[in-house]
Amino acid sequence: MNKNSHLGIPGVYWEKNFFAETGENSYTLVANKGPLVTDLFHYKENSYKSYALSVGQINRYTFFGKSDQVISAKLVDCRSSSENLHKKIEFNFKPDPTQCLVVERGIAEYFEGLDNISVRSEPILFSTNKPNGHDLGDDSIAIPLDKLDNEFPIISPSELPLPNEALQFMLKREQEVIKSGKNVKSTSNLYLNNKFYKISLQPKPLY
Numbered sequence: 001m002n003k004n005s006h007l008g009i010p011g012v013y014w015e016k017n018f019f020a021e022t023g024e025n026s027y028t029l030v031a032n033k034g035p036l037v038t039d040l041f042h043y044k045e046n047s048y049k050s051y052a053l054s055v056g057q058i059n060r061y062t063f064f065g066k067s068d069q070v071i072s073a074k075l076v077d078c079r080s081s082s083e084n085l086h087k088k089i090e091f092n093f094k095p096d097p098t099q100c101l102v103v104e105r106g107i108a109e110y111f112e113g114l115d116n117i118s119v120r121s122e123p124i125l126f127s128t129n130k131p132n133g134h135d136l137g138d139d140s141i142a143i144p145l146d147k148l149d150n151e152f153p154i155i156s157p158s159e160l161p162l163p164n165e166a167l168q169f170m171l172k173r174e175q176e177v178i179k180s181g182k183n184v185k186s187t188s189n190l191y192l193n194n195k196f197y198k199i200s201l202q203p204k205p206l207y
Contacts, residue, residue: 008089009077011104017062019098029097032060032122035164037171039121047112051143053078053191056127056158059103062120065095071113079106080154088149105157108143125167128158141189141196153191 006013019027031038051074063071072092077084093101095117103109105126125139143152190197 014099035167037167042118043114046115051108051110053108053141057139058124060100060122062100063095065117074110076108076152080156086150125162126158127160143191
């Protein structure tokens with residue numbers, strides 16, 4: 001269970017979580033090595049609305065839910081330097097809090113079977129000194145589900161590790177915005193018709 005025993009594409013693999021046993025069939029999860037920043041998502045809907053592609057972020061996901069619930073994953077390699085460019089893998093798995101799924105930068109991801117599943121995300125951030133379209137504050141590119149594998153974008157992942165404090169600072173700013181209760185403008189990245197688009201969303205009052 002390491003990066004050398006991948007799931008069909010190098011950079012996609014399971015990794016053991018850090019946890020401490022607290023009793024019979026009971027344990028406490030602790031943060032894995034990295035920025036010590038965790039996001040927790042709970043899904044009411046079954047699946048992603050599109051593929052999601054990160055340019056400068058390693059994603060580490062721990063899935064919580066019923067032990068017999070089946071989750072399906074589809075991943076496409078979009079890294080320009082990869083021998084597996086545009087290779088697609090598909091596999092099924094069940095929630096297991098003792099391990100996390102690692103998805104490297106430049107690999108598009110899609111999950112379904114997520115209804116009533118909670119996911120712990122422990123990202124590791126990278127930056128770049130080259131123009132590769134990476135936006136540190138919004139590093140997720142949406143790719144329509146009807147894209148053929150060979151129509152996925154080709155990107156160069158960011159390679160310069162950011163200090164843990166960078167992610168901690170970003171999280172602090174996000175928390176400040178949430179606490180303020182203000183409606184703030186947000187952006188979203190979309191890959192459509194072989195072009196990248198940045199969409200700006202400005203919340204407006206209903207009345």
